[in-house]
Amino acid sequence: MRAEKLFHEKRVLRDGSIVEMIVWKIPQPVPGSLHSFKYRLFFGHKGKRIVGFDNERGKGDHCHLDGVEKPYAFTDVDQLIADFLMEVTRRMP
Numbered sequence: 495m496r497a498e499k500l501f502h503e504k505r506v507l508r509d510g511s512i513v514e515m516i517v518w519k520i521p522q523p524v525p526g527s528l529h530s531f532k533y534r535l536f537f538g539h540k541g542k543r544i545v546g547f548d549n550e551r552g553k554g555d556h557c558h559l560d561g562v563e564k565p566y567a568f569t570d571v572d573q574l575i576a577d578f579l580m581e582v583t584r585r586m587p
Contacts, residue, residue: 495521497532500571511539513582517571526554529568535578537585545581547574557581 497518504514518532527549537545546558547566555568559581568574 497521500531501575509539509587511537511544513537515575515578517574524549524551524554526550526552527568531568531571533571533574535574537578537582544585545578547578560585 497520499516500519501515501517504512506512513536515535516533520530520532523529524532531549533547533549535545535547536543543558544560547556549555549568555566557564557566557578566577
């Protein structure tokens with residue numbers, strides 16, 4: 495099985511902020527993760543990441559909130575997207 499893109503959405507908001515979410519189904523977990531998904535969710539403005547959720551190889555599931563990296567407890571894709579959008583909404587003007 496090859497990686498299969500399950501979801502990709504990118505929006506440019508009125509103020510120029512970018513929200514992009516990409517999720518793949520992969521044949522084996524990324525080292526550091528226990529599930530078969532690879533993801534990158536990004537919210538930023540003027541070249542600066544404000545919110546990011548990803549599972550980088552070796553680091554596993556984590557998020558970036560206002561410049562601070564924290565572990566993230568992945569449960570499923572729907573919850574991942576909900577958690578990301580909640581953090582984005584908290585930071586909207």
